[in-house]
Amino acid sequence: MALILDLAVQGMQMVLVLLLAPLLTGFTRKVKARLLRRRGPSVIQPYRDILRLLRKEVVLAENASWLFRTLPYMVFAATWVAAALVPTFAKGLMFSWSADLIAIIALLGSARFFLALAGMDIGTSFGGIGSSREMMIASLAEPAMIMIVFTLALVAGSTQLSTVADFMSSSAVGLRVSLGLALVALIIVGIAENARVPVDNPATHLELTMVHEAMILEYSGRHLAVIEVAGSLKLLLYVSLIAAVFMPWGLAPTGAAPMAYAAGALAYVGKVAVAGFLLALFETAIAKMRVFRVPEFLGAALMLGLLGTLLLFVTRSF
């Protein structure tokens, strides 16, 4: 019985993230449009796009290989699994122990790996640009992320997200410099990883400025749809990661009553909305930077992460 319930909760979470992801994208677009004094597309526009794409036929370049056709699903799967393992409305989910924070990052890493390969398969110049820049960005973003994990893990004494969340919601945390640094770094990394302004512009198709879009330039139809979903899943994942770690209030504990779950879900949606709004605000506030400014941007994140780890010893010596 308990097993089934757990399974159900786990399943709910997976479905929830899947459903919520495009909504977040739409919501941010909407807010951005509003901030720019435009009406903008409706919030559920992304769903429409995806459904339309799904129904369209795929136009495949002649020299596309079998890899090109399988990769979208692999990307999607990796991102989805990763997203499913991050506590959203409840912690201590059934399979949450099957991968800790490092593993989740690594999963996202494999998703990126696949995407970059997809970019190179057709053998066009844009694909190459996209992949190489993506990997360059990642090569800085990933270590930064790992350093953030170090900070959290050293504070909470665990890399298990549920445990971390537990700890962060407990009173033992107190206010810490390093956590602040970690938060800032995490936000920077999130922005970079999700190809948002100022690192990349999800809206542009101006060839030389795009990174993420350039990789998926050759995709169409259902493949494109799947990739889009994966993209928004990733965004949601980062949001819920920040939420779970830095705003852990309202997370339903293991095996709680359904009402608690509902409350958790509500709280979660609230957090996501806030995050989306802030993101939009940030994106409208600043402009995209040149590609070779990005390393400094991310280097800052890396430094912050490292600093956070080292400052731990200052604030509290183990």
Added chain:
Amino acid sequence: MLWCVAALLATSVAAIALVTVRPAAGPRFVYSACLVSTAVAFAITVARLTDDWGPAPTLHLPLGLPWLGADFRLDALSAFFLIVVNLGAAAASLYGIGYGRHEPASERVLPFFPAFLAGMNLVVLADDAFTFLLSWEFMSLGSWALVMAHHRIEDNRRAGYIYLVMASFGTLSLLLAYGILAGPDGRYGFEAIRATLHESSAVAVILVLTLLGAGSKAGLVPLHVWLPLAHPAAPSHVSALMSGVMTKVAVYGFVRIVFDLLAHPTWWSSMIVLALGGITAVLGVLYALMQHDLKRLLAYHTVENIGIIFIGLGLALAFQANGMVLAAALALTAALFHVFNHSVFKSLLFFGAGAVLTATGERDMEHLGGLIHRMPHTSFTFLVGSMAISALPPLNGFVSEWLIFQAILLSPELPQWGLKIMIPAVGALLALSAALAAACFVKAFGITFLGRPRSEAARNAAEVDRFSLAAMFAFALLCLLAGVLPGYIIDGLAPVTDGLIGAEMPVQASVPWLSIVPIAEARSSYNGLLVFLFLIISASLAAFVIHRFASRALRRGPAWDCGFPDPSTATQYTAGSFSQPIRRVFGTLVFRAREHVEMPPPGNLGPARFSVDLRDLVWDVLYAPVSGTVGFVSERLNRFQFLTIRQYLSLVFLALVLLLLALAIWP
């Protein structure tokens, strides 16, 4: 056990005979013989390691040093490394059965191949200093001969030369280390060495010498220069052995001396190891990113992985020095696990490179591309290898790096501030190298196998023979298994860490769902199997749903490319252009990278030229001066060859007078 080695040596002798009489039948016979004997050895050692561990069997032969004889011992550590060695060797032999047919100079490969294998086995089995060093140098010699197989190419000769000099440098420093360990009256047996207590200064010297010796063979920066030259020069299955296995034998040497013979390291010694490991990891992968020769790229990645392994070993040293045996066991397990993993996927990748080489005759990625269409199986296995070496779940490379991260996260409990501060920094280096590795293999796989063929050879490539494919698929499967079922390997390593550190990680096989729990479940856990299943299920689910309910229509058309598709394959991204952003970021300070662009003036239709020159700082700073000094001194001294008789006489005269003076002023 030794019978297999004997069989190998016999094979090599037979091979010499064979290549002289019937070159035609050579490869098949030799490689099959190697395959059989190494496979048997592999089976034996696996059996030894898995069944309940009795006293280590020893063997004494009246060879080698007369009053000492040659001692061999098969304890847990050597058993594990024997598994690594013979696994790689068996696969390489299998691969060789097919690959050897295309070998132009097989009479220069066949005799030495089995000898090389035998040498590696003997190093791991040796139980006294003399036998150890003898086999060690024998191994180097065998591999040197294999590197020189294609000796008509100038670069190969140079590579072989540098390799051999570095190898003997390493051997001599190990020799000095053993000199201290054995003491003036020459107690060379490992048993006797273990029994003696060494004072701390001696321990420090020994550790440094061992780092020099084992490091120069394993390819620690700055002793790595020979590796990227020598490994690609050899035939591919030999490159696989050298990169995948021989470097591990070097690691064995380090572990054997530092953890086993030299029981009590000091905590600061671990700092040296950690620093070297971190630097090696990052520099190795950066060098690799700059290459466009496929095999050289792989060789540089060996340098990187050696760095990762040494990070693990350094952690183990640090924890052991502070008596945190459990943590030390974790770190050591992680390091050894990575040894195993790297031997598997690096061999796999070199096999792939060899396949590409046979199919196209090209090692330069700038002339490859689009091979995924012509050689699907090879490219699939190569993809698996690339994912594994890039530490992507659910494959094996991730597990060992994950374990190392777990060990790093235990560092705050160390008392020394130096280590507290240093280890997280090393962790950052590790993460950096992992991310860069991913970038590098996107490049390697993408440029070589994806895109459109950049040369005629690549356009007409054909899939390789079934033996090679068998070897590659076996190892690809192994990458997956080790990734999804790491618990069994960790348990298998328990006796090793038990023997060296006196502690072992918690038993993993009993954990539900076959996940691995280094310390406690609340702290961290990882389940490769579930992740793998989730990935497969969700991917296939998505595919199924979409194909079932949405459209499955598909139309082939020209590439979109923002509306300007260009038929010329030259418009693709090249290896050089792929690594350009990263070169901009790191290159300028690490390689003093300079980019020269010559734009023809407007109206001139000549092509624009873009060239990059990279300098190997290590070479410039360390090796060039040394060789320069030797050259200078020999030039100066050379005048003594051309003196007149009278001047020679005056030399004698001076010597005499000096000695007499010495006597005169003698107290």
Added chain:
Amino acid sequence: MPGLEFDIAHLLAGGLVLVSFMLLYQDRISALLNVFALHAFVLAVSVAWEAHIQDAPHLYVTAAIALVFKAIVIPVALHRIMRRLGIHREIETVVGIGPTMLAGIGLVALSMVVMLRITEEADPLAREDLAFALSVVLLGLLIMVTRRNAVGQVVGFMSLENGLVLAATGAKGMPLVVEISVAFSILIAFIVIGIFLFRIRERFDTVDVLVLDQFRGDRR
């Protein structure tokens, strides 16, 4: 009356050293050869004296050998060779005569210091004698080193041998084997040198070692 015997022995030995200095001083081949004859003669006398005071008759043989071969045969032969090779011009020495002399004096001092450290147990005769012999040997080497010319080197070498003979005879009761070997070696040496001079004569028109040194292939 041993005192007198010692003094005469010393006188002769010292005379030998003196003659070595004269050799060192010469810069003409003919003169050099003459002085060498004198050198050998003094040696012969001192050996004879040793024979007398040690009443060891076999030493007279040595004295005779020294007299006949070294004082007569060899100089004459070298004179003839020299004339055949047509080199009566002076020998160019490497360093000036003055510094050479100074060096020689230093060498003598050195040999004294080395030898006189020997404790008194060894009988004084042997002791002083060895000191002189050593200085003769060293001076002979010095001659070889400072002469550019093969004949000069040969002469230096032979004066060195004289020093050896002096030492040997000074060694009381040293078995005959040594003298024989000395004479033997000198004989061989002379023959071989002769052979060499002939061959060198065949090849090039001088025995100047410098010329020999020029024939050095690039195959080093």
Added chain:
Amino acid sequence: MIAPLLTPEILVLAIPLAAAGLVALLANYRLTARLNVLAALCTFLAAAALFFVERPEPGSYLLVDDLNIVFIALSTFVGFTTSVFSATYIAHEMETGRLTPVNLRFYHAMYQVLMFAMNLALVANNVGLMWVAIEIATLTTVLMVGIYRTHEALEAAWKYFILGSVGIALALFGTILVYMAARPVVGEGIDAMVWTILIKESVYFEPELLNVAFVFLLLGYGTKVGLAPVHAWLPDAHAEGPTPISAVLSGLLLNVALYAVLRFKMLLAANPVAIAPGPLMMTMGLTSVLFAAFMLYRRRDIKRLFAYSSIEHMGIIAFAFGMGGPLANFAGLLHMTMHSLTKSAIFFAVGHIAQVKGTQKIADIRGLTDSHPVLGWGLVLGVVAIAGLPPLGIFMSEFLIVSSTFAREPLLAIVLVLGLLIAFGALFLRLNALAFGEPTGSLAPVTASYAPLFSHLALVLAAGLYLPGPLVTWFQNVASLLG
């Protein structure tokens, strides 16, 4: 009544002497060559017999003991194999007309005289006799080095002769001094030069005299050993003489001279007050190693290259003996044996190469492993052995020397290792050029037999893997004897 004359130690001397006379008389050079081989073989057998008959009482002239029996066996064996090699080699020289039949008679006679002289030096129980023998050996080799009568050969021989005879003189002076030191104790006459008596009584000798004596002996015999800075004759003599003579020089004569030095070292070591001879030998040894190691780099002549490597190895051996102690001495003996076997083998190979390619210039020889596989790999094997790589014998001795030294004299050991490494680099630099790459020069097959070459290499290989027990105990006795 003839029986007492037929003891092995007499035969070892008598056979070569007789053969020398015989060969000098005969005209037919093929016959003389065969005779040469035969005599060398008989000598070797006689030497082998030394092991089995019980030793004679050490007389005042001859002596057979643990120390020299090893040397005798070694030198007669190498002498035998070299004579086999020289037979074919000389035949080729005849065909190319570099030598005349007259030269050959002379050559073979001298070869036997050399054998005789060396054996005499080894079995001599009398320091005077030993001196005489070594002189004869030197003079014969001088004549053989000059045998080609080319400018270079003459110059080399002349250089060898001058330096050699200065060495002779110094050694003689040292011998006289030893006598002087011994006389007050032992008394006048022959006894004061008999080795066995000297070593017994040397405790009471006058230390100062012994010191001076050793200086002269070290320099005198050291000239023959080829230690820097008195090495100068060695490279040219090796390079310009006939290759068999180079082999004999490197393989044997150097050892004989070293043997003499060792004898006197023991003498000094036995005296408590005299200076320790060890440091002197170690300094000269290290100097030779470093010097030779650097000199190896600029060599253009293949024979001169290996001549310098001989200097290096003599340095190592001298260093080992200077270090002393059972391990180092054992290693030194082993190294000496291995070196003479290996080095002569290398010179055999080099001789074949030079005859096939018609040149000794390293620059003109390429890719031997392709053009002459057996010869090329033989050379590779030889160089691998001489560079101290396993599984050949020199590895074992170098292992022992270095490892046993480092614990006692770290700095010296490091210097030694440095020298080894530098020499290693030089040797393989040249080997790369010689044995690998595109073959150049003539591809004519080698006519001579490889038997001597590979028999030596096989021995070295066997020794590297397994030393027979008796031999080991033997060496250990000798090592302890050397103190």
